[in-house]
Amino acid sequence: MAALVLAEHDNRQLRSSTLNVVTAAGRMAGDVHLLVAGSGCAAVAAQAAQVAGVSKVLVADAPHLAQELSECVAEQLAALAAGYSHVAAPATSFGKDVLPRAAARHDCAPVSDIIAVEAPDTFARPIYAGNAIATVRCAEPIKFVTVRATSFDAAAIRSDAAAPIEAVAAVADPGLSRFVSREGAKLDRPELQGARVVVSGGRGLGSAENFKLLAQVADRLNAALGASRAAVDAGYAPNDWQVGQTGKIVAPQLYLAVGISGAIQHLAGMKDSKVIVAINKDPEAPIFQVADYGLVADLFEALPQLLKELG
C-alpha cells in the first residue's frame, strides 16, 4: 500500500504542515510519496526528498500550477491518484480546497480533518466544532483524507540520503479560472500554525491600535498572534489571525486568550493547547472553563503589568 501526499509550499519552501501529513500517511501505508505541484519549484522538490519517511518525490512543474488554483492542482492530483491506496493533504485552506475535488473525480468519499489513524481504513475526526469525535471507516478503493497537522508530529528532515525525484507530466490548464492577486502581510513573528506560543485577542481589545499592545506581549514571548472571529469582524485583526472552528486550528504549548469570551466556535480552534491562560474582566466568561490559569482583570491594566513581569 502506498500513500500520495500533496505537498503544500510556496514554490521556494515546503510548508511545515506537509511534514505532519507525512507522519499521518506513514501510519496508513508502507510507502509514502510526496507530490510537489508548482512552478519553478525544484528547491521544494529537493527539500521534499529529504523528508524522513518519504520514498519518492513526484514533481509537476508548469506555470499554471504557480498559484494553487483549485482546478489545476486537483486535476494534477487526480491524474496521479490511481494506484495509490491513500491520498492525503494537510487540512489547511489549500488542502481542504483541493482534496475533495480530486476525490470526487475518483468517485470516492473523502474524510476531512483526521486527528488519528486507527487502521489504514479507520480514522478519528472532530465534528460539531470538536464537541464530539467520530471514528469513521472508509471502504473506498482510494482513501482521500485531509490531515489536521496539530494531531501528528512533524516528520524529520534527514541530511543523509535523499529520495529519488521523478518529474511527471503536468496536466493541461483546464482554463476555468485565473489568478488575480493575493494579499497577506509578511510578519516578523512565528506563524500561527505550528507556533509554540500564541497570544490571541478578542473583541475586548476594542481596536486595531490596541492589538499593538498585544503584539508587544507576543514579541516578548516570541509568539504568534491570533484573534477571535469577533475581533476580525470588527476589523481589529486580519482574517488570517482568526482561530476557531472555521479559522485556524492551533495547539501550542501556551495559548494566551485576552479579552476573548470563549464561544464554542473559538474553543474548537484552541482547546487542544497544552496550557491555556485567560484574561477577561467577566468572571462568567466561558473561556474560564477551559483555562488552566484564569485571571479576572481589565486587560488594559493586565497587559502592561504582564509586559513588566515578563521583563
Add this chain to the structure above:
Amino acid sequence: MKILVSIKRVVDFNVKIRVKSDGSGVDLANLKMSMNPFDEIGVEEAVRLREAGHASEIVVVSCGVAQCQEVLRTALAMGADRAILVQTDEELQPLAVAKILKAIFEREKPQLVILGKQAIDDDANQTGQMLAALAGLPQATFASKLALADGWAQVTREVDAGLQTVSVKLPAVVTTDLRLNEPRYVTLPNIMKAKKKPLETLTPKDLSVDVRARLQTLRTVEPPQRKAGIRVPDVATLVQKLRNEAKVIS
C-alpha cells in the same frame, strides 16, 4: 441569470450538543434546528446579487428529511423565488449531496451555484468542491467577496496566508465564508409571502442518484476533557505559575 443556492438544516450553532454515552452518536432529540449559518450567508448573497440586477431568479434547494421545508421557507422569506426539497430519510453524506446537486444543476442550469463552505454539524467542507468536480465547473471556496462581470465571477477567498483573489468562468461553484455578508433578518410580511412561493418535493430516485452512504461511523465519543484550572489573583502570580509550574515560558 439564475442562481442556485444549496442549504442544510443543522443543529443551531448556539446549542451545546451532548454525546450519547453508548457511543452511537450525538443526541439530537428536541434540539433547535436552523439553516446552516454559512448557507444563510449564501442565500443573502444571492438576494443581494438579484437586488443589484445581476440575477433574475433564485432557486434554493435542501436535501434530507421533510422538516427541511422549514429552512427552505426561511430562505424564501429572505428573498429566494422557488424552493426544491429533495426528500429522503436516509443518512446523506457529502458525496451523495454533491451528486443530487449535480442533477439539480443539470435540471435548472444556473450560472452560479452557492453553498456554505462547511456545515457546522459534520464540519466536512467538501460538498461544494465535489459538486464542482462532478459538474466540471470551476470552484471558488471560502469567499469573502464576490463580484460578477462579463461571464466571470471575481472572488476574494480567505486563505491561511490572508486573501487570494481569483476569477472563475461562469457557471461556477462558490462556497461562502463568514465575512461575505451579514444575512438580513426575516420580516413577518416576508414570512407570510413566502408561504405562497413554490416548493417542489423530489426524491433522490426521481433524480436517478444513488445516495448510499460511503463512510461508516463506528463510534462517537466526547473529546478528552481538560482538567479544571485555577484562578490567579494577579499578573505576578500568573507569570510565576507559567514559569515555575507550567514551565511554558522562561
